[in-house]
Amino acid sequence: MLELRNIVKIYNPGTITEMCIFQGFNLTVADGDFLAIVGSNGSGKTSLLNIICGSISVEGGEVLINGENITKMKEFKRYEKIGRVYQNPAMGSCPNLTLLENMSLADNKGKAFGLRKCINKARKDYYREQLSILGLGLEDKLEVKMGALSGGQRQAVALIMSTLTPIDFLILDEHTAALDPKTAEIIMELTDKVIKEKKLTAIMVTHNLRYAVDYGNRLIMMDKGQIVLEKAGAEKEATTVNDVLHIFTEISIECGN
Secondary structure: OEEEEEEEEEEOOOOOOOEEEEEEEEEEEOOOOEEEEEEOOOOOHHHHHHHHHOOOOOOEEEEEEOOEEOOOOOHHHHOOOEEEEOOOOOOOOOOOOEHHHHHHHHHOOOOOOOOOOOOOHHHHHHHHHHHHOOOOOHHHOOOOEHHHOOHHHHHHHHHHHHOOOOOOEEEEEOOOOOOOHHHHHHHHHHHHHHHHHOOOEEEEEOOOHHHHHHOOOEEEEEEOOEEEEEEEHHHHHOOOHHHHHHHHHHHHHHOOO
16 A cells, blocks of 8 residues: 655745645555546646655655655665656667567566676566567567667557566556557557556556546546545546546636636
8 A cells, every 4th residue: 555644845945936746745545556647737746656756855744655654765766666657668668678688677676786697588488478468469579679669569568567576556657648549549458457467556647538537446636736536436437538627627727727
Protein backbone atom coordinates (compact mmCIF):
# COMPACT_ATOMS: atom_id res chain seq x y z
CA MET A 1 0.00 0.00 0.00
CA LEU A 2 1.15 3.50 -0.85
CA GLU A 3 0.32 6.43 1.41
CA LEU A 4 0.97 10.14 1.00
CA ARG A 5 0.28 11.98 4.23
CA ASN A 6 -0.04 15.76 4.55
CA ILE A 7 2.30 16.40 1.62
CA VAL A 8 3.56 19.97 1.21
CA LYS A 9 5.39 20.88 -1.98
CA ILE A 10 6.59 24.41 -2.75
CA TYR A 11 8.49 25.28 -5.90
CA ASN A 12 11.07 28.10 -5.72
CA PRO A 13 10.42 28.89 -2.02
CA GLY A 14 11.35 32.39 -0.91
CA THR A 15 11.43 33.77 -4.45
CA ILE A 16 9.07 35.90 -6.52
CA THR A 17 8.08 32.75 -8.45
CA GLU A 18 7.23 30.74 -5.33
CA MET A 19 4.37 28.34 -5.95
CA CYS A 20 2.76 25.93 -3.49
CA ILE A 21 1.44 22.98 -5.48
CA PHE A 22 0.49 20.77 -2.52
CA GLN A 23 -0.63 21.88 0.94
CA GLY A 24 -1.59 18.96 3.19
CA PHE A 25 -2.24 16.56 0.30
CA ASN A 26 -3.32 13.00 1.16
CA LEU A 27 -3.67 9.92 -1.02
CA THR A 28 -3.83 6.16 -0.36
CA VAL A 29 -3.36 3.55 -3.08
CA ALA A 30 -4.27 0.03 -1.98
CA ASP A 31 -2.52 -3.10 -3.20
CA GLY A 32 -3.95 -4.18 -6.54
CA ASP A 33 -5.37 -0.77 -7.43
CA PHE A 34 -5.05 0.52 -10.99
CA LEU A 35 -5.47 4.26 -10.43
CA ALA A 36 -5.95 6.67 -13.33
CA ILE A 37 -5.20 10.35 -12.68
CA VAL A 38 -6.47 13.18 -14.89
CA GLY A 39 -6.35 16.94 -14.62
CA SER A 40 -5.31 20.06 -16.49
CA ASN A 41 -1.72 21.22 -16.87
CA GLY A 42 -0.42 22.48 -13.55
CA SER A 43 -2.89 20.46 -11.49
CA GLY A 44 -0.08 18.52 -9.80
CA LYS A 45 -0.26 15.18 -11.65
CA THR A 46 3.39 14.91 -12.67
CA SER A 47 4.57 16.46 -9.40
CA LEU A 48 2.68 13.71 -7.60
CA LEU A 49 4.48 11.00 -9.58
CA ASN A 50 7.84 12.68 -9.02
CA ILE A 51 7.22 12.84 -5.28
CA ILE A 52 6.34 9.14 -5.18
CA CYS A 53 9.45 8.23 -7.16
CA GLY A 54 11.72 10.61 -5.23
CA SER A 55 12.58 12.74 -8.26
CA ILE A 56 11.69 15.84 -6.23
CA SER A 57 11.74 16.42 -2.47
CA VAL A 58 8.90 17.72 -0.31
CA GLU A 59 8.76 20.48 2.26
CA GLY A 60 6.47 18.53 4.54
CA GLY A 61 4.58 15.29 4.96
CA GLU A 62 5.43 11.63 4.50
CA VAL A 63 5.53 9.03 1.74
CA LEU A 64 5.04 5.46 2.95
CA ILE A 65 5.16 2.12 1.14
CA ASN A 66 3.75 -0.79 3.10
CA GLY A 67 4.11 1.27 6.27
CA GLU A 68 7.78 2.13 5.67
CA ASN A 69 8.58 5.85 5.57
CA ILE A 70 10.55 6.44 2.36
CA THR A 71 10.28 10.24 2.34
CA LYS A 72 14.05 10.70 2.56
CA MET A 73 14.98 7.61 0.56
CA LYS A 74 17.10 8.28 -2.54
CA GLU A 75 15.44 8.02 -5.93
CA PHE A 76 17.59 5.12 -7.16
CA LYS A 77 16.72 3.10 -4.05
CA ARG A 78 12.99 3.64 -4.60
CA TYR A 79 13.28 2.29 -8.13
CA GLU A 80 14.22 -1.08 -6.71
CA LYS A 81 10.50 -1.48 -5.96
CA ILE A 82 9.02 0.98 -8.47
CA GLY A 83 8.83 0.61 -12.25
CA ARG A 84 8.24 3.69 -14.38
CA VAL A 85 7.30 4.12 -18.03
CA TYR A 86 7.82 7.66 -19.34
CA GLN A 87 5.99 9.72 -21.95
CA ASN A 88 8.99 9.71 -24.30
CA PRO A 89 9.62 6.22 -25.75
CA ALA A 90 13.34 7.09 -25.90
CA MET A 91 13.54 7.30 -22.10
CA GLY A 92 14.04 4.23 -19.96
CA SER A 93 16.09 2.36 -22.55
CA CYS A 94 19.44 2.63 -24.38
CA PRO A 95 19.09 3.06 -28.17
CA ASN A 96 22.60 1.84 -29.02
CA LEU A 97 22.20 -1.41 -27.08
CA THR A 98 20.30 -4.46 -28.27
CA LEU A 99 17.03 -5.66 -26.78
CA LEU A 100 18.98 -8.41 -25.04
CA GLU A 101 21.37 -5.90 -23.51
CA ASN A 102 18.54 -3.60 -22.44
CA MET A 103 16.61 -6.49 -20.91
CA SER A 104 19.75 -7.65 -19.08
CA LEU A 105 20.33 -4.19 -17.62
CA ALA A 106 16.70 -4.03 -16.44
CA ASP A 107 17.05 -7.54 -15.00
CA ASN A 108 20.01 -6.36 -12.91
CA LYS A 109 18.18 -3.37 -11.42
CA GLY A 110 19.04 -2.97 -7.76
CA LYS A 111 21.96 -5.37 -7.94
CA ALA A 112 25.63 -4.53 -7.54
CA PHE A 113 27.60 -4.14 -10.78
CA GLY A 114 31.14 -5.46 -10.98
CA LEU A 115 33.49 -6.03 -13.91
CA ARG A 116 31.65 -9.10 -15.11
CA LYS A 117 29.34 -8.98 -18.13
CA CYS A 118 25.80 -7.99 -17.26
CA ILE A 119 24.33 -10.26 -19.94
CA ASN A 120 23.17 -13.58 -18.56
CA LYS A 121 22.57 -15.76 -21.60
CA ALA A 122 20.83 -18.30 -19.39
CA ARG A 123 18.04 -15.74 -19.00
CA LYS A 124 17.40 -15.34 -22.74
CA ASP A 125 14.49 -17.78 -22.70
CA TYR A 126 12.93 -15.83 -19.83
CA TYR A 127 13.31 -12.57 -21.78
CA ARG A 128 11.70 -14.17 -24.83
CA GLU A 129 8.85 -15.41 -22.65
CA GLN A 130 8.28 -11.93 -21.21
CA LEU A 131 8.40 -10.24 -24.63
CA SER A 132 6.02 -12.83 -26.07
CA ILE A 133 3.35 -11.49 -23.68
CA LEU A 134 3.20 -8.42 -25.94
CA GLY A 135 2.28 -10.41 -29.04
CA LEU A 136 4.44 -8.18 -31.25
CA GLY A 137 7.08 -10.71 -32.27
CA LEU A 138 9.77 -8.86 -30.32
CA GLU A 139 10.92 -12.09 -28.69
CA ASP A 140 12.65 -12.85 -32.02
CA LYS A 141 14.49 -9.50 -32.10
CA LEU A 142 16.77 -9.78 -29.07
CA GLU A 143 19.82 -8.92 -31.18
CA VAL A 144 18.21 -5.83 -32.73
CA LYS A 145 19.28 -2.44 -31.36
CA MET A 146 16.58 -0.66 -29.39
CA GLY A 147 16.98 2.49 -31.51
CA ALA A 148 15.91 0.55 -34.60
CA LEU A 149 12.45 -0.13 -33.18
CA SER A 150 9.40 2.06 -33.68
CA GLY A 151 8.20 4.30 -30.87
CA GLY A 152 5.37 1.92 -30.04
CA GLN A 153 7.68 -1.09 -29.97
CA ARG A 154 10.11 0.74 -27.69
CA GLN A 155 7.31 1.73 -25.36
CA ALA A 156 6.10 -1.87 -25.25
CA VAL A 157 9.61 -3.09 -24.40
CA ALA A 158 9.95 -0.33 -21.78
CA LEU A 159 6.74 -1.63 -20.19
CA ILE A 160 8.19 -5.13 -19.92
CA MET A 161 11.57 -3.82 -18.72
CA SER A 162 9.92 -1.81 -15.95
CA THR A 163 8.20 -4.95 -14.65
CA LEU A 164 11.02 -7.44 -15.22
CA THR A 165 12.08 -7.47 -11.57
CA PRO A 166 9.59 -7.75 -8.67
CA ILE A 167 8.09 -4.30 -8.01
CA ASP A 168 5.46 -2.90 -5.68
CA PHE A 169 4.24 -0.16 -8.02
CA LEU A 170 4.12 0.57 -11.73
CA ILE A 171 4.14 4.28 -12.59
CA LEU A 172 2.77 5.22 -16.02
CA ASP A 173 3.71 8.82 -16.82
CA GLU A 174 1.51 9.75 -19.82
CA HIS A 175 3.08 6.75 -21.52
CA THR A 176 0.83 6.88 -24.61
CA ALA A 177 0.94 10.66 -25.19
CA ALA A 178 3.76 10.60 -27.76
CA LEU A 179 2.27 7.77 -29.82
CA ASP A 180 -0.11 7.86 -32.78
CA PRO A 181 -3.73 6.91 -31.92
CA LYS A 182 -3.55 3.34 -33.24
CA THR A 183 -0.27 2.58 -31.47
CA ALA A 184 -1.54 4.23 -28.27
CA GLU A 185 -4.54 1.88 -28.30
CA ILE A 186 -2.23 -1.13 -28.63
CA ILE A 187 0.02 0.05 -25.80
CA MET A 188 -2.96 0.65 -23.50
CA GLU A 189 -4.33 -2.83 -24.17
CA LEU A 190 -0.87 -4.30 -23.49
CA THR A 191 -0.54 -2.21 -20.34
CA ASP A 192 -3.83 -3.53 -19.00
CA LYS A 193 -2.82 -7.09 -19.91
CA VAL A 194 0.58 -6.85 -18.17
CA ILE A 195 -0.92 -5.26 -15.04
CA LYS A 196 -3.53 -8.01 -14.76
CA GLU A 197 -1.18 -10.92 -15.55
CA LYS A 198 1.52 -9.72 -13.14
CA LYS A 199 -1.04 -8.55 -10.55
CA LEU A 200 0.56 -5.12 -10.24
CA THR A 201 -0.48 -1.99 -8.39
CA ALA A 202 -0.41 0.82 -10.96
CA ILE A 203 -0.77 4.60 -11.11
CA MET A 204 -1.37 6.14 -14.53
CA VAL A 205 -1.36 9.84 -15.36
CA THR A 206 -3.11 10.52 -18.65
CA HIS A 207 -4.73 13.33 -20.62
CA ASN A 208 -6.90 10.80 -22.43
CA LEU A 209 -10.20 10.79 -20.54
CA ARG A 210 -11.40 7.65 -22.30
CA TYR A 211 -8.38 5.68 -21.11
CA ALA A 212 -8.98 6.97 -17.60
CA VAL A 213 -12.61 5.81 -17.75
CA ASP A 214 -12.07 2.50 -19.56
CA TYR A 215 -9.03 1.21 -17.67
CA GLY A 216 -8.40 0.57 -14.00
CA ASN A 217 -10.65 0.31 -10.97
CA ARG A 218 -10.20 3.84 -9.67
CA LEU A 219 -10.18 7.36 -11.11
CA ILE A 220 -9.29 10.72 -9.61
CA MET A 221 -9.25 14.21 -11.10
CA MET A 222 -6.84 16.78 -9.73
CA ASP A 223 -7.00 20.58 -9.78
CA LYS A 224 -4.61 23.02 -8.11
CA GLY A 225 -3.02 20.26 -6.05
CA GLN A 226 -6.30 18.85 -4.76
CA ILE A 227 -8.48 15.86 -5.61
CA VAL A 228 -11.76 17.26 -6.95
CA LEU A 229 -13.29 14.01 -8.21
CA GLU A 230 -12.90 10.38 -7.16
CA LYS A 231 -14.64 7.30 -8.54
CA ALA A 232 -13.91 3.69 -7.60
CA GLY A 233 -15.32 0.22 -8.15
CA ALA A 234 -18.90 0.04 -9.42
CA GLU A 235 -19.21 3.83 -9.30
CA LYS A 236 -16.28 4.16 -11.68
CA GLU A 237 -17.69 1.50 -13.99
CA ALA A 238 -20.83 3.58 -14.31
CA THR A 239 -18.85 6.76 -15.05
CA THR A 240 -18.74 7.96 -18.66
CA VAL A 241 -16.29 10.17 -20.50
CA ASN A 242 -18.96 12.87 -20.66
CA ASP A 243 -19.31 12.81 -16.86
CA VAL A 244 -15.60 13.47 -16.45
CA LEU A 245 -15.47 15.95 -19.32
CA HIS A 246 -18.34 17.96 -17.79
CA ILE A 247 -16.45 18.46 -14.52
CA PHE A 248 -13.21 19.11 -16.40
CA THR A 249 -14.93 21.80 -18.48
CA GLU A 250 -16.50 23.44 -15.41
CA ILE A 251 -13.07 23.71 -13.78
CA SER A 252 -11.57 25.16 -16.96
CA ILE A 253 -14.29 27.81 -17.14
CA GLU A 254 -13.75 28.75 -13.48
CA CYS A 255 -10.05 29.16 -14.23
CA GLY A 256 -10.82 31.39 -17.21
CA ASN A 257 -9.61 28.89 -19.82
